[in-house]
Amino acid sequence: DADVTQTPRNRITKTGKRIMLECSQTKGHDRMYWYRQDPGLGLRLIYYSFDVKDINKGEISDGYSVSRQAQAKFSLSLESAIPNQTALYFCATSDGNFNEQFFGPGTRLTVL
């Protein structure tokens, strides 16, 4: 089984809808991250969390919110999706050495 899983893997939704992307990990890591990737570009950090009660904004947090329900789970929400949030979303974890992060398989989100 994969160490970092993301659900759903693909999602098509309409403008204005609320969407939740979920990430689970079995690596036992404290640190979890959400990134988005647009075609031809590198990843950009949305939010990250170092512990269950810790939430930090990344580069592009506007329009997104997160919830760290447990050490193993980190959810990303789009309260009111818009078309320019169409992207590939990745969750990642690390054990404290931030340079080595373990990424999930990604969620492809399309907002019409």
Place this chain on the structure above:
Amino acid sequence: LAKTTQPISMDSYEGQEVNITCSHNNIATNDYITWYQQFPSQGPRFIIQGYKTKVTNEVASLFIPADRKSSTLSLPRVSLSDTAVYYCLVGGDNQGGKLIFGQGTELSVKP
């Protein structure tokens, strides 16, 4: 966070050694240099990390000169499966876990 500059794309042939150089003139004393590999529609995968001189693992080597203002990822005898985007990242844990990915280098390996 130190900015990195690397070539947008590179071509190679199977069996060749590939060297991808990354410039990071503003690297800080506590920063490490890390390289990731990403295949299409997959999450990036950690390849190698170093602080100075040379680091080697089963996948690649990383060469870092004394001034640490650049680094070179060396992939020995590439195969078609090494076709991917390679990202150079510079940073340290005092930056709160923030990895900054640039555009990366798209490596295309041809038969």
